[in-house]
Amino acid sequence: MEEVILGFLSSGAMTGYDIKQVMSVSTSFFYDASYGSIYPTLKKLEKKGFVTSKEVVEGRKVKVFYSLTDKGRKEFLKWLEKPSAPANTKYEFLAKLFFARHLPKDRLLAMVSRHISEIREVLSKLQMIEKEMKNHADTYQMYTLKFGIDFFTFLATWYENLFEEINAGTEKGEETGDGQ
Amino acid sequence: MEEVILGFLSSGAMTGYDIKQVMSVSTSFFYDASYGSIYPTLKKLEKKGFVTSKEVVEGRKVKVFYSLTDKGRKEFLKWLEKPSAPANTKYEFLAKLFFARHLPKDRLLAMVSRHISEIREVLSKLQMIEKEMKNHADTYQMYTLKFGIDFFTFLATWYENLFEEINAGTEKGEETGDGQ
DNA sequence: GGGGACATGTAATTGGTTACATGATTAC
DNA sequence: GTAATCATGTAACCAATTACATGTCCCC
Incomplete structure (x- = not known):
């Protein structure tokens, strides 16, 4: 999950909400997550130094944009090349x-x-x-x-x-x- | 998981170990579980009254056989007819x-x-x-x-x-x- | 002013894994 | 005698969901 979020952020800053939206129209049939998973994961990734957050004020609404750090990009690329099992358990x-x-x-x-x-x-x-x-x-x-x-x-x-x-x-x- | 275990027990008494063995040669590619999941689940099912256990002494080894109760069989059949989504998430x-x-x-x-x-x-x-x-x-x-x-x-x-x-x-x- | 999409988050719970611990039995 | 497999179990941990809580913005 963490790495997939890094993957989404690899093409630019996004909010947690954005990530969920993009997921649901592009990866949901093989990879999906709920807000209750996305938001805490983003905070976790920030703590680890893989992403940084920036609050952007739009009107009286505050959006939180996350972007990849170099460390985060490295982590993502490392994951990308790591072999993954074909296991498709739980049908x-x-x-x-x-x-x-x-x-x-x-x-x-x-x-x-x-x-x-x-x-x-x-x-x-x-x-x-x-x-x-x-x-x-x-x-x-x-x-x-x-x-x-x-x-x-x-x-x-x-x-x-x-x-x-x-x-x-x-x-x-x-x-x-x-x-x- | 619970229901799958009930399913295995539906053709006769088995031990937790047996269940794992049968799983690994028959359902593991679409449904698998570890001992750390099977044994506690069996105890949980017993507490719920879906299975009963019987200790069988073989030499100086004690095996714990679980069998379905009527309640357990009903639960299993109920699950069997409940529709399940085609979702195949996390690939x-x-x-x-x-x-x-x-x-x-x-x-x-x-x-x-x-x-x-x-x-x-x-x-x-x-x-x-x-x-x-x-x-x-x-x-x-x-x-x-x-x-x-x-x-x-x-x-x-x-x-x-x-x-x-x-x-x-x-x-x-x-x-x-x-x-x- | 109410409903729906936008937007962020937390708490409780679930459902599982891994690692550990223990010991018997079988086969070499 | 030792390695593999049989056999049962627990504790720590983890990933993720659901439900909840809160509030904004926009349109009808």
């Missing part, structure tokens, strides 16, 4: 699929199709963002968006296949639900 | 890709290929598990494994494409690295 829906033998098939099918429509929702949101971002985002930011779109497309088709397979099983009259 | 490598403009391209390419080989490692591990599991896992457990294999295959090909695209860009002599 709740899949955990449910793992235990799906305890569910009657009609309920399971309902769950799967619900999941598919949620995936499709995210997908269309990402596609809208992609259109808006085109031009004023850099190549790599577009790649990550592309990843999101490709990934959720993969998910949608995967679960559509799953639906068909389960459905085919049902028609043949397999065992369903939880007798225990 | 560190993608966050790094998002900020990759700060990296010289050769370093980025090295990172990507490193990531690809880590993905391939997970993939071959999953394929081995699939062979072992075939027959003594149920349909749905095989589906989740299949998901893992398909997902990591997707990742590998996606990043291989990315590698080629970045590489093509380099050859044309694009801007590289971080001047700041």
Whole structure:
């Protein structure tokens, strides 16, 4: 988290609020944070000397802008090159699929199709963002968006296949639900 | 987490150690936990009345077996049908890709290929598990494994494409690295 | 004057990890 | 006899969320 915030600040001073806004339209599908995490993290980063804050008065409102220090930039670049595991732990829906033998098939099918429509929702949101971002985002930011779109497309088709397979099983009259 | 443990117990009494073992060969790529999480969770579940424990003496060793109560089974089934978001937050490598403009391209390419080989490692591990599991896992457990294999295959090909695209860009002599 | 977006923050709690501590059993 | 794995657990710590608290600005 700390490093991601440094990353956002690497293209200029921002407020905590700004960071949250930018996150929610650019990285939220693979990296998100709440205000309750962002603000304290910024203070922590300041204490560590990775960022500096500047209060800017706008009318009678005071905004707090944070900017990277050299030390902070170094820290960020160090993080950037550090290898990171492909681990993608905690996918709740899949955990449910793992235990799906305890569910009657009609309920399971309902769950799967619900999941598919949620995936499709995210997908269309990402596609809208992609259109808006085109031009004023850099190549790599577009790649990550592309990843999101490709990934959720993969998910949608995967679960559509799953639906068909389960459905085919049902028609043949397999065992369903939880007798225990 | 609590519910996943209930899920494991739904097919019979197990020790905390057993749960961890089974997890690591069946769900670890989408759901994992440490002993320091499993044991306290089991005690918590017992306090809530979702499981009961039984100490079984084996030689001079004492194993603690946990089993589901009716209340626990109900809780588990309730969880199973509750909708869960497709959110897959915190994918560190993608966050790094998002900020990759700060990296010289050769370093980025090295990172990507490193990531690809880590993905391939997970993939071959999953394929081995699939062979072992075939027959003594149920349909749905095989589906989740299949998901893992398909997902990591997707990742590998996606990043291989990315590698080629970045590489093509380099050859044309694009801007590289971080001047700041 | 009320609702929504702007803007900043704290406190309580949750959910987990890592490291530590301990001891038995098995296999070499 | 010693290393690996089996087996259980606790304490310290950490990262992050939710809920709360406060207030401004702007538009209808």
